[in-house]
Amino acid sequence: MRRAHKCRLVIGLAGLCFISGMAQAQGSLEYDINLTVDYEAGSFEGHSTIVLLNETQTALPELFFRLFANDSTLYGSASLHVSEVSVQTNSMPFVFFSDDTILMVPLEIPLQPEESLQIEFSFSGKASTWPESDGVGSSGTGYGLLTKSSSALTMTTFYPMLAIYSDEGWALDPSTGFGDTLMGDSADYTVAITSRTGLDVVASGDLSAEKASGPNIVTRTFLAAQARDFSAVLMEEHIPLLSPVRDGSIRTWFSAQHHQAGQLANEMAVFSFQLYEELVGPSAYRTIELVEVPLRSAAGVEFSGLILIGSQYAEHPEDAFFPVIISHEIAHQWFYAGVGNDVSEHPWLDESVASYLSYEFSGAYFGDSVARQQLDQWRATYQSAARTRADLSIASPRYAFPDSSTYSSFVYSGGATFLHALRTLVGDEAFYKALQTYYHQFLHSIAAPSDLFGVFEETCACTIGELLSAFRIMP
Numbered sequence: 435m436r437r438a439h440k441c442r443l444v445i446g447l448a449g450l451c452f453i454s455g456m457a458q459a460q461g462s463l464e465y466d467i468n469l470t471v472d473y474e475a476g477s478f479e480g481h482s483t484i485v486l487l488n489e490t491q492t493a494l495p496e497l498f499f500r501l502f503a504n505d506s507t508l509y510g511s512a513s514l515h516v517s518e519v520s521v522q523t524n525s526m527p528f529v530f531f532s533d534d535t536i537l538m539v540p541l542e543i544p545l546q547p548e549e550s551l552q553i554e555f556s557f558s559g560k561a562s563t564w565p566e567s568d569g570v571g572s573s574g575t576g577y578g579l580l581t582k583s584s585s586a587l588t589m590t591t592f593y594p595m596l597a598i599y600s601d602e603g604w605a606l607d608p609s610t611g612f613g614d615t616l617m618g619d620s621a622d623y624t625v626a627i628t629s630r631t632g633l634d635v636v637a638s639g640d641l642s643a644e645k646a647s648g649p650n651i652v653t654r655t656f657l658a659a660q661a662r663d664f665s666a667v668l669m670e671e672h673i674p675l676l677s678p679v680r681d682g683s684i685r686t687w688f689s690a691q692h693h694q695a696g697q698l699a700n701e702m703a704v705f706s707f708q709l710y711e712e713l714v715g716p717s718a719y720r721t722i723e724l725v726e727v728p729l730r731s732a733a734g735v736e737f738s739g740l741i742l743i744g745s746q747y748a749e750h751p752e753d754a755f756f757p758v759i760i761s762h763e764i765a766h767q768w769f770y771a772g773v774g775n776d777v778s779e780h781p782w783l784d785e786s787v788a789s790y791l792s793y794e795f796s797g798a799y800f801g802d803s804v805a806r807q808q809l810d811q812w813r814a815t816y817q818s819a820a821r822t823r824a825d826l827s828i829a830s831p832r833y834a835f836p837d838s839s840t841y842s843s844f845v846y847s848g849g850a851t852f853l854h855a856l857r858t859l860v861g862d863e864a865f866y867k868a869l870q871t872y873y874h875q876f877l878h879s880i881a882a883p884s885d886l887f888g889v890f891e892e893t894c895a896c897t898i899g900e901l902l903s904a905f906r907i908m909p
Contacts, residue, residue: 462487462550463621465664467593471629473668476561476582482593483554490599493544498604500618502591503559503580504534507611509591510562510576516594518556536606537594555594561587564728570746571730578729578742585689586669588727590737591616595663598776598880607778612731612838613845614770614777616663620878623658629668636687636723637666638739660718660878661738662771667725675700679707682720688748689726695751699724699743699760706761706795710768713794713866714873718772722764731838734759736766758808761795762788773873774880781832781841783883786849787869793850809854812847819843820906827906828852829883852905859901860894868893884909 462485469480488494503514519528519539529538545551562575564583575581579590595618598605609615627635631650639658647653658664672687677700684703688696703724711717719739729735729744733755741763747756765788769775775783789812797805816828819840826834828848835841857865872881872889887909891898902909 462489463596463619465593465621465623465625467623467625467664469592469625469627471587471589471627471668473582473587473629473633476563476587477559478589478592479558480593481554481556483552484596485550485552486596487550488545488547490601491547492601493546494541494599495544496538496540497545497553498597498599498606499537499539499555499594500591500597500606501530501535501537501594502616505609505615506533506573506576507609508577508615509580510572510574512560512562512576512580514557514559514592514594516555516557518554520554522552523554532606532608535608536597557593559592561589571728575728575730577732577735578727578744579735581728583728585671586667586725586727588667588725588742590665590735590742591663592666593664596621600880605776605778607833610833610835612835613781613832613841616737617774617777617880618663619880620660620662620774623661623664624655625658625664625666626653626655627666627668628653633668633670634672634674634687635666635668636685636725636740638664638737640721658738662774663738665737665740667723667727667740667742669725669727672726677701677704679704679720680711682717682722684722684724687723687725688743689745692726692745692748692751695748695756696726698751698756699748702757702760702795702799703764705799706764706791707767709795709798710765710791713791713869714768715870717767718877719767722767724760724763734763736763736770738771739767741766757796757799758792761792761799765789765791765795768873772878773876774878775882776880778833779831780829780883782828782845782849783881783886785845786828786853789846789850790853793854809850813851813854815843816848816851820848829905829907848905852901852907855901855905856890856898859898860890860896864890864894883907 464485466483471478501514503509503512519526561580561582564575564581566584581588631652635654637656638661639656642657643655673693674685674687675696676683676685686696686700722739724741726743726745726748733744733747735742769784769787793805793809796808828844868890872886
């Protein structure tokens with residue numbers, strides 16, 4: 435079903451309205467990235483080769499790429515600069531839009547359906563700097579997603595990413611200053627990171643090779659299959675703790691002063707991983723790294739096979755919120771990294787499931803009374819927000835929310851409340867059978883709310899329209 439949509443970004447080359455899509459369009463997509471990092475300076479230079487297959491039904495006269503790191507509301511003073519673009523080895527002009535967060539490459543010959551194309555980028559960038567004396571960050575540090583601190587260099591969205599395309603066009607929604615903006619089609623990544631010796635480097639995927647490439651210089655190559663993104667952290671003096679899980683491993687990297695938090699995070703991550711595999715199915719990511727880094731306005735942030743945990747929360751692992759952070763971010767390996775969604779139009783679709791799975795974790799790990807207390811708190815938070823803002827629902831797009839608090843009340847608290855009501859309606863067995871079906875059916879794809887609702891109605895052989903109406907959700 436094609437939804438009504440207000441066009442927010444028009445770019446005139448092809449006379450199209452480029453808006454967010456609902457279903458995965460890219461099929462075969464490969465990134466080959468060579469990255470050289472100056473750890474002390476927090477800067478980098480890179481070259482990427484992208485091979486993509488046009489699996490749409492439309493000839494594409496241009497390609498759009500996201501330069502998320504240039505969004506100052508989330509990345510502060512960090513920057514990503516593209517100096518050269520070539521298509522099939524031929525140098526091509528390119529155009530920036532939206533404060534250099536969007537890059538358009540016009541094609542001399544439109545890319546026809548079922549045709550493939552190779553495009554190359556030369557790029558460079560610099561991370562924001564996290565002041566040693568500042569524990570909470572600032573507008574200059576952004577969220578801390580591309581940031582150099584005294585002990586780590588966090589590198590997420592450091593390269594041009596192909597924007598998602600669907601039958602409704604390119605997904606080019608601007609940031610709102612809160613919530614997630616990162617979304618991409620699943621792709622195969624080969625990434626070589628060159629840096630000085632003496633650093634630990636963890637990243638999405640698995641380390642496949644490590645070799646000296648000069649005096650005190652080492653190159654590590656990582657392979658990540660069907661990853662939603664590629665992210666890395668370079669660090670020194672973090673303490674690793676490795677625990678095996680079925681056909682894989684979970685490893686935490688915390689500072690020495692937060693070693694106890696690292697141990698607890700490792701235990702909870704393993705527990706939640708094993709629980710979610712029981713409830714939902716095998717994770718597509720068999721190696722998961724959790725790294726403590728300074729974050730602002732975020733307790734944890736998920737990427738493919740890599741999770742960032744905020745240092746300020748590692749200071750108090752005894753706090754009741756710490757287990758929620760760990761279990762919630764682990765759940766995103768199933769819903770975000772596994773099953774994707776349009777995080778601008780439908781942010782609740784992954785956040786609600788991740789929140790609800792963290793509720794299940796609480797019940798299994800701490801006991802039912804703790805889980806019920808958590809759910810009651812979410813319900814009260816949502817109901818209060820719903821009374822105040824009758825114009826919003828858990829299914830509202832991110833840009834409809836006025837601030838992060840209202841967004842969280844609906845998307846996180848309200849989303850978990852809705853899923854619990856849905857479980858009550860269809861029963862435990864049908865609920866998890868439907869969730870498993872949804873996960874397996876849309877793994878490595880971009881799903882829409884209608885996909886989730888359709889699976890539930892088919893599984894329970896019932897209708898959920900009244901429940902959707904009760905939560906102001908338009909099916």
